[in-house]
Amino acid sequence: MSVMVQFQWVEGADQSFGLPCYETAGAAGADLRANLPDGQSVTLEPGARALVPTGLRMAIPAGYEVQIRPRSGLALKHGVTLLNTPGTIDSDYRGPLGVIMVNLGEAPFEVTHGMRIAQMVVAAVVQPGFEVVASLDETARGAGGFGSTGQ
Template sequence: MTLCIMREPGADADVPLPDYATAGAAGADLRANLPDRGAILLPAGGRVLVPTGLRLAIPDGYEVQIRPRSGLALKHGVGLANAPGTIDSDYRGPLGVILMNMGTQDFTVTHGMRIAQMVVAPVLRADFRLVQALDDTARGEGGFGSTGSG
């Protein structure tokens, strides 16, 4: 499967395209591509849209999921405000990542930094049908915490 990528006008071509860090990686790393090759301060408790300098042409029947990087989450409390974020196959605009700082210290996003990962996934579309009753299951209406703890 091929995913076509275009750089935004003015984006730094030296920032690598998304790539898989290891042979078994499901997600390809996305990097910050910042105007003037600067930095963005992400204050504790804050959120910011970080540009990647990219646009995607996702084939019909697929989506791209934007997911947090576990290292940023563990070491700095930095994740995504909408994890996972979904990029639809018909979107052709700029690809940005909404980072959120859940940590106690300010965090600086630097030019070229790996900020998130993207996973290409197939999409199934449902046929929604209104019915008068649903089939029974062993769980039934049991909600949050209904299956016990541990």
């Protein structure tokens, strides 16, 4: 079964970068690019965050979501990642797609027009029913939480 995500350019966006794309045949995420007004750049000082536009709007099929995830190279080399990760875009959202970037590094980081800033993964969504019960089934782990399974 083929899933199709439809895109529309935001008015004034630079369309020369094309749509998000998979950089390798086995890639799970399609790269998103910064699409900044008038080709400007955004400087993220250490600890700063910014909503970086992609110039895109999209229609995600019902029963799916798009997850926005960091790019590992930006995280490792510069300490730049995304807040609210993974970010979820619901199938009924039709507004502009922006990426919330944060600089956790020690030096200012410049986000340039056309830079690959994030990746998007399309995933199926299940909306289960919810109910209150008198007791839950027992498991070997039980209520063991953070760090309870060892190192």
